[in-house]
Amino acid sequence: MTVAIIGAGPAGLALAHILNGNIPHYDPDLFGPHPDPQLHELLINCPNLLCAATESKILEYVKLNVQSFFSSDCSPVSLLFDTLRIPCETNIQNQSTMESRVSWKASPENKVPYTLIGGKDGAGGQWSNMDSDSEDSRVLSYAEMLSLPGWAFSHFYRERYNCAVPDFLRPTRKVVAEYYKLYADKMGIPVTNKLVGNITKSPNGFAVLTTAGDLICEATDVVLASGISCAQTDSMQTKKLAPSGSVVVVGSGVSAADAVICAKPDKVLHIYKWTSPQGEPTPLRRYPKKLYPEYAAIFEEMKSRTGPTYTGIPNGQIIKIDENKVLIQKQDGDVLEAQAKEVIIRTGRAGSLAYAQDVLPKKTELVGKMSLRDLGYPLPKIADNVWAIGSLTGDSLVRYILGMSCAVAWNLMD
Template sequence: MPHRRPSQYSSSEVSHQHPEISGVRTTNTVVVGNGPAALCLSYLLHGNIPFYDPVTHGPHPDPVLHKKLSKTLGKPLFYALDTPQQSERLTDHFPASNLSYSTQALPLNALLDTLQRPNADTELGEVKGRLRWEKWPQKSVEHMVLGSAPDAGGQWTEDPVSTNWDIGTLSYSEMFSLPGYTFPEHYRRLHKKLPPELVRPTRRDVSSYYAAYPRAVGIASAVYSNVYVKRISRNQGGFTVQVQRRKTGEIFVVLCRHLVLASGIFSYTIPPPPIFLPLLQRPKMQRSHTDGSSGGHNTVLVIGSGFTAADVILSTPPNKRIIHIYKWNPDRPSPLKGCHPQAYPEYAEIYRRMKLGTLGTSTQNPRSPHTEHPGSAPVMRDWETTYQGFPNAQVIAVSGDGKIKLLTIDEEVIEREITELKYCVGRRGSLGYLSTDLRKEVGALDVAWVSADTLRRRVETGVEVVPGVFVIGSLTGDSLVRYVAGACTYAAGKILKESEDRKALAAQHAGAAATATGKSPGSETPGSCVIS
């Protein structure tokens, strides 16, 4: 359904609508979230324009894609992505191509990935991108990036389960770069050398990179971190966004014409069920890992079968005992199964221990307790004496003194004593900040929680899921940073085009009014605020 969008908001009207709000601001676009996707979009909205570049490093290695993009040479890439149909025409040959294109990512996201990093999965050496960036200040669009994370970078700056910041990431360093200031550039600033090829950087370095990115590329003035977006609803001219500062509790309102959802699908950890309340209410259970000085009586219970649980295990001091409860289903294996022992030795070792647990033993084929990989935290653990895995076990009783009862897959009830709980069964996103009507519009039927599948079908037909609302980042269903640029480029192009069309229309009306009244074009009514 089309929504009427008048060209002005009256400041007196705003004060009447929000008498309790001291601050009301206006901008063209609000981006909810301050992770990599939000930062990439902000870079584009600051007037940084991408062009297909077949000259600097030669044509794109995909001759079909090169031929298609050659029709728009000299024009911003936005023109080639003006509609979902145009985007589809650029990528409809991907499934039959000899090049390795992701079959899981949105074709739009795979397109921008291959333009930035052609053959990234098969070639080593310098990244020879086929994009040229030009700064056009006149194309910038006023916007605000609003994120609850304390620094730019979103979840990369947060650590809800207290893991080691020096654990290697799953992706290689080349895959974290955003336009304008790459991860290798930042790494060189930090370490006075370029990162090795095929290195998995630490979470510490990746977090530092995204925190530094806004200032490095000149977008810091648009990025507001440490703020909560409390509620967003439609109004006659676009959207009303209520925001609260985390530190002071101050509330202000932003009126905007375009809304971009970039809050991700990993914002909240799934909390433990009520059976664990006796443990959570103990002061010790609320702490992160200690130094393990209490010896064998210092035992952590880890629940989960994915990477977060594995990171907690890797971060646990080696003299702490670990009781690990995890799901085991050969038809739906743990994501750790895909970790090759050479590329991801630490995760492969944990998966091996989990598999041994299904055989009723953790001592078959003992290996060296020291597993290390460049860019990863070393695992110095005597697994046979400090790790015990229980596949598909259930916690059936919990007491406040740390004693728990487990029902194993063999229907045996065993008792253990623990000092710490790490519940790592997943993270979810939330669109609870959208009004009920707006949430229904975008297709989020659940009251709050969203996953990679929630909006996937909507974004497959267009990143602008409803008039004025765009979806980028992991909310599109593509959670890797390498795939953020596609949806961002499409959204930026549409926002820029609508903004320019509106400015042209306003100038035309101003000229007509000036001719009729004899006033100078561009004069404004006192007390009004125009959103372009």
């Protein structure tokens, strides 16, 4: 067996670490049993967490009894590993209260050969690509929620800055990208930096080809881990118009809020919707002032439609961009003409699966707000010997990626 992992972001790196023969186990001796006694009893009888990741009785219990503040639609296997790593997310006082019940054991006999293909960005995936986000903007997750197995973010931080991670640190994208880049080296995970153009079926399983048609590798199994930020779409773009004027931001989520924050103290015109086309309210409503003061402040400005340098335009739309002028139709039909230096559109990321069309059971070129799970694919196996992990499956935060990676690893090692 050989495995081709397409994408070297956190999900691909975590899977590679497991395939190197590192097996997670439920370990109540670390900090005592999990606070949920029923979950503890279930896991005591199935301590190998690769096995637990596919155990229907455990996953059904998690589905009915475990919830997360950060996501309302996580898969049970993602929630299982999340609650084992952060058992009491509503009562996190500092780093010491994030008491993981997961220990890792080396198991060389379970190694599975793989090729991890990182595209042009290499280790870190979208975290290494700063095209559409400021590298100095702070990420949504707190530091330890970004950790990968074997070498936690706290270990990287101490080596890099010679001090412990401050409580409730939300690091910058630049620092997180550096961590994932170094993680691959630290854990002995080789990354092939080639851009995948196509995957075709071959006598040995699959052939993974570059955009020029050259062979990267052959594999018996393919794991899609390319994420939802690699496609260039109209929903994530920045247009520079003039040296001066307002900054027009379009979007209702965290990326749009980050753009508003980065644009200040310039005057900002913010176009947003209270609900998505799928009927989901803006995610900014979820973030409490104590934990996310900057997002709570933007949400308050959205509600009041005004701030020191902020003007909110709910349910508006851009109808024309002409040199440095932007015409915006407001909800009541009136048209606002604004002098603008920049238009920043942040209405949703998307990932391209154009390279995988020959191995997918149905045509699916873009994956974004509608994940593979939303599109009706069974997970993590989406076709014979074809698997999917990471944000393609709806696990949009790093803290959730381990579960699906473990489920895939169990099937590959079985």
